[in-house]
Amino acid sequence: MIPRRVGLGPRSLPGLRAPSSFSRPILNPRYHPRWSQPRWTPRAWESTTTGEGKTGHIEAAPNESILWVDNLFPLKLSGLMRVPWRGPDQDLSELMKRFENSTLGILDPINMVKRAIPVTVAVKVTDILPRLKDGGAFVKFTYPADVPVKDIETSITKYLEEKPVRPFFSPFRSVQAGLVQGVPWLEDLHRFPKGRLRVEFVPKNPGDQAVELSQETLYSLFRRYGKIAEISSQSWDSKVLPRFAYIDFGFVRDAIMARNCLHGFVVPEKLGGGKSGTKLQMSYEARAKPHRFWEWMTSRPRIVIPIIVALLTGLTVVIFDPIRSFFVKAHVTQKFRLSNNRLYSWLRKQTSDILSFRREKAEHAGLEAVWTHRKDLIVQIQKWLMETAETFIVVQGPRGSGKKELVMEQALKGRSNVLVIDCKPIVEARGESATIKHMATAVGYRPIFSYANSLSSMADLAVQSTTGVKTGFSETLESQLQKILQITAGALTDIGISHRSKTDSDASLPADAYLEAHPERRPVVVIDNFLHKGDSNIIVYDKLAEWAANLVQSNIAHVIFLTNDTSYSKSLSKSLPDRIFRQAALGDLSPDVAKKFILSHISGDETPQPKTTEDDSSVLNEKGLELQIQPDLTELDECIGTLGGRLTDLEFLARRLKAGQNPKQAVTDITEQSASEILKMFLLPGKSTSDGEHKWSVEQAWYLVKTLASNDALRYNEVLLHGAFSASTTAPDGEAALEGLSNTELITIKSTNGRPGYVTVGKPVYQAAFRLLAGDAVLAARMDIAVLKELAKDEAKTIDKAEAELALLGGLPKQPAQTSGRIAYLLGKVEGAQKKVEGYEAEIGRLKKVLSSQY
Numbered sequence: 001m002i003p004r005r006v007g008l009g010p011r012s013l014p015g016l017r018a019p020s021s022f023s024r025p026i027l028n029p030r031y032h033p034r035w036s037q038p039r040w041t042p043r044a045w046e047s048t049t050t051g052e053g054k055t056g057h058i059e060a061a062p063n064e065s066i067l068w069v070d071n072l073f074p075l076k077l078s079g080l081m082r083v084p085w086r087g088p089d090q091d092l093s094e095l096m097k098r099f100e101n102s103t104l105g106i107l108d109p110i111n112m113v114k115r116a117i118p119v120t121v122a123v124k125v126t127d128i129l130p131r132l133k134d135g136g137a138f139v140k141f142t143y144p145a146d147v148p149v150k151d152i153e154t155s156i157t158k159y160l161e162e163k164p165v166r167p168f169f170s171p172f173r174s175v176q177a178g179l180v181q182g183v184p185w186l187e188d189l190h191r192f193p194k195g196r197l198r199v200e201f202v203p204k205n206p207g208d209q210a211v212e213l214s215q216e217t218l219y220s221l222f223r224r225y226g227k228i229a230e231i232s233s234q235s236w237d238s239k240v241l242p243r244f245a246y247i248d249f250g251f252v253r254d255a256i257m258a259r260n261c262l263h264g265f266v267v268p269e270k271l272g273g274g275k276s277g278t279k280l281q282m283s284y285e286a287r288a289k290p291h292r293f294w295e296w297m298t299s300r301p302r303i304v305i306p307i308i309v310a311l312l313t314g315l316t317v318v319i320f321d322p323i324r325s326f327f328v329k330a331h332v333t334q335k336f337r338l339s340n341n342r343l344y345s346w347l348r349k350q351t352s353d354i355l356s357f358r359r360e361k362a363e364h365a366g367l368e369a370v371w372t373h374r375k376d377l378i379v380q381i382q383k384w385l386m387e388t389a390e391t392f393i394v395v396q397g398p399r400g401s402g403k404k405e406l407v408m409e410q411a412l413k414g415r416s417n418v419l420v421i422d423c424k425p426i427v428e429a430r431g432e433s434a435t436i437k438h439m440a441t442a443v444g445y446r447p448i449f450s451y452a453n454s455l456s457s458m459a460d461l462a463v464q465s466t467t468g469v470k471t472g473f474s475e476t477l478e479s480q481l482q483k484i485l486q487i488t489a490g491a492l493t494d495i496g497i498s499h500r501s502k503t504d505s506d507a508s509l510p511a512d513a514y515l516e517a518h519p520e521r522r523p524v525v526v527i528d529n530f531l532h533k534g535d536s537n538i539i540v541y542d543k544l545a546e547w548a549a550n551l552v553q554s555n556i557a558h559v560i561f562l563t564n565d566t567s568y569s570k571s572l573s574k575s576l577p578d579r580i581f582r583q584a585a586l587g588d589l590s591p592d593v594a595k596k597f598i599l600s601h602i603s604g605d606e607t608p609q610p611k612t613t614e615d616d617s618s619v620l621n622e623k624g625l626e627l628q629i630q631p632d633l634t635e636l637d638e639c640i641g642t643l644g645g646r647l648t649d650l651e652f653l654a655r656r657l658k659a660g661q662n663p664k665q666a667v668t669d670i671t672e673q674s675a676s677e678i679l680k681m682f683l684l685p686g687k688s689t690s691d692g693e694h695k696w697s698v699e700q701a702w703y704l705v706k707t708l709a710s711n712d713a714l715r716y717n718e719v720l721l722h723g724a725f726s727a728s729t730t731a732p733d734g735e736a737a738l739e740g741l742s743n744t745e746l747i748t749i750k751s752t753n754g755r756p757g758y759v760t761v762g763k764p765v766y767q768a769a770f771r772l773l774a775g776d777a778v779l780a781a782r783m784d785i786a787v788l789k790e791l792a793k794d795e796a797k798t799i800d801k802a803e804a805e806l807a808l809l810g811g812l813p814k815q816p817a818q819t820s821g822r823i824a825y826l827l828g829k830v831e832g833a834q835k836k837v838e839g840y841e842a843e844i845g846r847l848k849k850v851l852s853s854q855y
Contacts, residue, residue: 056185056186056187057183057184057185057186058129058138058140058183058184058186060140061142063142063143063145064126064140064141064142064143065140065141065143065149065152065179065180066138066139066140066141066179066180066184067117067138067139067140067141067153067156067177067178067179067180068136068137068138068139068177068178068179068180068184068257068260068261069112069113069116069136069137069138069139069175069176069177070134070135070136070175070176070177070178070253070256070257071135071136071167071170071173071174071175071176071253072109072112072113072130072135072136072137072167072175073109073130073132073135073136074135074169074170075135075193075252075253109130109137109167110128112165112167112175113125113128113137113139115165115175116156116159116160116165116175116177117139117141117156117177118155118156118159120155121152121155121156121159122143122144122147123141123142123143123152124141124142124143125139125140125141126140126141126142127139127140128140129186131186131260133188133192133193134193134256134260135193135253135256136256136257136260138180138184138186138260149179150179152179153177153178153179156177157177157178160174160175160176160177173253176253176257178224178225178257178260178261179261180260180261181261181262181265182261182262182263182264182265182266182280183263183264183265184260184261184263184264185263185264191283191284192284193252193255193256193284194252194255194284194285194286194287195229195248195249195250195251195252195255195287196246196247196248196249196255196284196285196286196287197222197246197247197249197255197258197259197282197283197284197285198244198245198246198282198283198284198285199218199244199245199246199247199280199281199282200242200243200244200280200281200282200283201213201242201243201244201245201278201279201280202242202278202279202280202281203276203278203279204266204276204277204278204279205276208276209274209276210242210243210274210278210279211267211272211273211274211278212233212234212243212245213245213267213272213273213278214233214272215231215233215245217267217271217272218231218245218247219231220271221262221265221267221271222247222258222262225249225254225257225258225261225262226249226250226251226253226254226255226257226258227249227250227251227254228247228248228249228250229248229249229250230246230247230248231245231246231247231248232245232246232248233245242281246285248287255284258282259282259283259284262280262282263280263281263282264279264280264281265279265280266278266279266280267279267280320447321487323446323447324445324446324447324487325487325490325491325494327444327445327446328443328444328445328487328488328491328492329491329494329495330444331419331443331444332417332418332419332444332491332492332495332523333416333417333495334416368600370402370589370593370597370647371406371410373589373590373593373596374406374586377406377584377586378406378410378411380584381393381395381407381411381560381584382411384558384582385411385415385519385520385524385558386519386520387519388516388519388555389582390552390553390555390579391552391576391579391580391581391582392548392549392552392559392560392561392572392576392579392581392582393558393559393560393561393581393582393584394560394561394563394568394572394581394582394583394584395407395560395561395562395563395584395586396563396564396565396566396568396583396584396585396586397564397585397586397587398564398586398587398588398646398745398748398762398763399564399648399745400646400647400648400649400763401586401587401588401646401647402586402647403562403586404526404528404562406586407526407560407562408420408526412524412526415524417495417496417523417524418523418524418525418526419443419488419492419523419524419525419526419557420442420526420528421442421443421525421526421527421528421544422442422528422529423527423528423529423530423531423532423540423541423544424528424529424532425438425442426438426439426442426537426540427529427532427533427537427540427541428533432477432480435477435481435537435540436448436477436480436481436484439481439484439540440484443484443485443488445484445487445488477539478539478543481539481540481543482543485543485544485547489547489550489551489554489556492523492525492551492556492557493511493515493556495523496511496514496515496521496522496523496556496557497511497514497515497521499521500514512554512555512556513555515555515556516555519555519558522555522556522557522558523556523557523558524557524558524559524560525548525551525557525558525559525560526560526562527544527548527559527560527561527562528562529562529563529564530544530561530562530563530565530568531563531564531565531567531568531571532564533743541571542571542574545571545572545574545575546574546575548561548575549575549576552576553576566749566750566751569581587645588644588645588646588764589645589646589647589650590645591637591640591641591645593645594640594643594644594645594650595636595637595640597647597650597651597654598636598640598650598653598654598657601651601654601658602654602657602658635662635663635664636663638663638664639653639663639664639666639667642667642671642765642767642768643667643670643764643765643768644763644764644765644767645764646763646764646765649670649763649764649765652670653666653667653670656669656670667768670765671765671768671769671772672769672772674763674765674766674768674769675769675772675773678705678746678766678769678770678773679773679779681744681746682698682701682702682705682741682744682746683698683701683702683705683773683779683783684698694740695731695733695736695737695739695740696731696736696737696738696740696741697724697728697730697731697737698783698786699724699728699730699783699786699787699790700724700725700728700731700734700737700741701741701746702724702783702784702786702787703719703722703724703725703787704719704741704746704747704759705746705770705773705774706770706774706780706783706784707719708747708759708760708761708766708767708770709767709770709771709773709774709775710771710774712760712767713750713758713759713760714758714759714760715757715758715759716738716749716756716757716758716759719734719738719759720734720735720738723787723790723791723794724787724790724791725737725738727790727791727793727794728790729790729793729794738756738759742762744762745762745763746761746762746766747759747760747761747762748760748761748762777850777854778850778851778854778855781847781848781850781851782847782851784843784847785844785847785848785851788840788843788844788847789840789844791836791840792836792837792840792841792844795833795834795836795837795840796833796837798829798833799830799833799834799837802826802827802829802830802833803830805822805826806823806826806827806830809822809823809826
């Protein structure tokens with residue numbers, strides 16, 4: 001018994017479902033109980049799909065023959081054979097009953113079989129074997145002995161040509177029929193029809209010899225079943241057995257008919273099959289598609305790769321550039337920033353902490369004195385922004401002088417469309433990807449694929465190493481920065497002309513001419529920390545300066561540079577060599593202004609607090625609230641003279657005074673903190689390196705600290721001539737050492753007539769810090785020993801050179817009279833250097849006693 005299984009199969013098709021003699025109620029149980037014996041109906045469908053007895057072949061009696069009827073089922077249903085279930089069976093008696101029934105539907109495949117066989121042909125159908133995978137069925141029939149089977153095939157073929165039978169799923173191809181001349185192989189393997197047949201030539205009987213048929217013979221055998229596209233014979237030197245040939249049909253249905261009709265056919269000797277005959281065994285073969293377009297592309301990389309790069313570039317410009325321009329505009333105009341929302345601003349104002357509000361009010365009150373002192377400079381910057389001059393505005397001053405606050409909070413107060421680019425994170429970024437990412441973040445450029453640059457570089461290197469062609473996928477840091485700044489310039493142009501109306505008299509002017517006539521509508525670009533660590537990542541500063549020059553020359557935007565470096569003109573002059581910069585220099589505050597700043601900062605922090613105890617002796621105001629006790633400011637003038645006029649230091653002092661310290665104690669703490677920072681950053685061992693991070697040595701830093709402790713300024717060239725700079729072995733370049741110390745703000749180099757003139761302290765408070773460090777006997781002894789050892793090494797080198805030359809002169813066989821002067825000079829040099837070494841060693845010995853006797 002063969003169990004009946006639920007699934008998709010031939011019986012699920014319309015017309016193949018067997019008519020039932022009874023109807024099962026809906027509520028009847030679907031399965032029998034376990035204790036009852038199921039009554040299975042014997043089926044013949046599944047057994048006949050693989051041949052009689054599941055051998056894969058069909059046996060035919062002498063008076064029987066087999067006909068293949070094609071195009072009965074859609075070939076797309078052959079994919080159902082891939083699933084691991086089997087279709088339901090079909091009784092052979094039911095099929096034959098439906099074949100003999102005259103009331104069959106027009107869509108029934110069995111009806112199409114009946115319609116394909118004319119009534120005039122004297123045949124009787126005895127068996128029908130549907131082949132869902134091949135889209136047709138084998139029909140076994142009997143015929144009279146006096147009628148040749150070839151005539152039957154001819155009659156059926158001619159009948160189908162005159163009266164074609166067309167299935168509903170194939171309106172352009174009718175049902176075809178062909179006589180099976182071989183032994184068809186009815187297999188249920190997962191091998192599905194293809195348009196190519198592999199025809200193998202095997203002997204009829206084991207041990208015999210098969211003959212490889214020619215292409216002409218194969219054409220004569222297979223052409224009747226359909227149009228042949230190509231016949232490919234096996235190469236003559238191939239060792240693959242059995243020999244075979246490929247036959248490519250134009251349609252898959254033709255290949256199916258040829259295989260089912262000629263599989264197992266024995267080619268006789270008269271057709272070229274040899275004495276014993278050659279048997280044909282056929283199987284479907286997947287045809288290799290030519291992929292000519294892909295082959296053309298891969299075989300011409302020198303042409304294809306530049307085309308691909310151009311297409312990708314164009315795609316990027318069309319898709320991503322407008323998106324990036326939109327984000328840059330949103331970043332500059334702050335259109336989508338939550339803080340600009342009126343409702344959010346009102347809620348924040350209503351829910352803000354009163355104390356923090358008063359602290360902010362105190363800080364603003366403290367700055368009012370500074371802004372009043374620098375009001376002329378603020379007004380001057382605002383006037384420059386209203387002019388049409390094509391030049392830069394440069395605000396220069398030391399760190400902590402309030403450059404950014406003056407420009408952003410005062411000169412540009414209330415002005416919209418301001419773009420701030422901070423060079424510090426861009427320059428300090430590690431690697432090109434991080435640099436590009438920080439630059440894009442500064443201008444609001446997104447999306448940014450910073451990691452793609454590394455992947456593109458690897459792809460470019462791989463393609464170049466294999467094909468010898470540079471693809472251009474990877475971009476340099478310079479090109480990436482150029483692209484970001486170019487998109488930003490376009491966005492700034494759109495922002496500048498966004499308020500232009502069609503009704504304006506100059507609405508027809510070009511963008512640059514319109515912005516030239518309306519300088520108040522140009523955006524403002526503020527480049528902060530320009531030339532921060534000017535010796536590193538110089539390409540960033542060059543690209544920013546070049547880009548800023550294009551902005552001002554094209555009247556796109558006003559550009560303001562904020563820098564600490566006094567030599568900024570060297571870098572900016574490369575971009576605008578024929579322009580004079582608008583310069584605004586910020587220095588330290590004068591003592592009077594510094595005092596007003598501190599007093600206003602302190603007086604603005606009147607923090608009212610409710611009285612908590614009855615015995616509290618705090619000062620009360622009119623409302624009964626406690627006021628903070630004002631600190632003693634009798635020593636303020638003297639402390640300001642020590643601290644100087646640096647804005648950050650003054651603010652630090654004001655905070656300490658508000659905390660309850662007196663001015664002298666606060667300045668002492670600030671001086672000690674500065675001295676500790678100098679000691680940690682400049683005077684501890686290991687701060688002079690050979691990797692280029694520091695261009696100065698500990699001995700050079702100590703010489704400046706010790707000398708500036710007792711002098712307000714040092715001559716620039718005098719410092720270079722000292723042995724700590726001229727005779728240094730760790731930092732031999734004295735000018736580079738001074739420049740490095742100036743960049744770290746230990747000292748300040750001031751110019752005279754355009755050249756370095758003298759050296760002063762980096763911050764006013766450093767003068768007192770230098771005195772504190774120089775007054776430390778142990779530290780001074782330790783640092784002086786290091787300096788003296790450096791000087792002693794230099795004198796030892798001088799002695800070695802003089803002695804080597806004296807040895808050379810002494811080795812002459814005869815001493816000429818002309819060498820007496822040179823010998824005396826060398827002897828004097830040795831004597832002078834020896835005296836210096838002895839003096840250095842004596843001083844070192846004295847300083848070691850200090851180290852051994854003091855803590």
